Amino acid sequence: MRAEATQRVALVFSLLDANGNGVLDAEDFTLMGDRVVAAAPRSDDEAKDAMRAAFERYWLTLLAELDANGDGVISFEEYTACVLSPERFDATITAFAEALAILGDPDGDGLIERPDFMALMTAIGFEPGNIGALFDAFGPTAEDRVSVPTWVEGIRDYYAPDKAGIPGDHLVAGTESGSAA
Ligand SMILES: [Ca+2]
């Protein structure tokens, strides 16, 4: 596994632990779903329901695949195993990525505007400076938008164990100097 992949996974674990108890549990994903949906006030109910459902599916998949000791929560050690067999999470991650990107496209034109992107990614917990760097790395249009498929692919790459120097690495950078490819 690439070091960058380990760093990406560690960051996501810390953000997903929304209730801050040190492990991933069902409540984390309810809290996170509510938080992300609240950051998309212009999106319709269908998109919001899909986002909440995607967070729930995300949790149920983690629980089914990674709870090695069967205690009903996912420790960091258990979580890191997810990057070793990404094929088991591919469908869930893809569904999650699509729900998030569609939530970020309230006017349904297939393009994500920077303020919507910033709002959703801030709700998840990423650093604003890093979110902006990620958006730039996606190569926005002259109108400062990125396509839904670009974001979906970016999320999928984020979870890939063999990827380095990808746009998603910007999210891990503590400062803008940490993102060298
Ligand atoms: Ca937790």
Ligand SMILES: [Ca+2]
């Ligand atoms: Ca466990």
Ligand SMILES: [Ca+2]
């Ligand atoms: Ca749009």
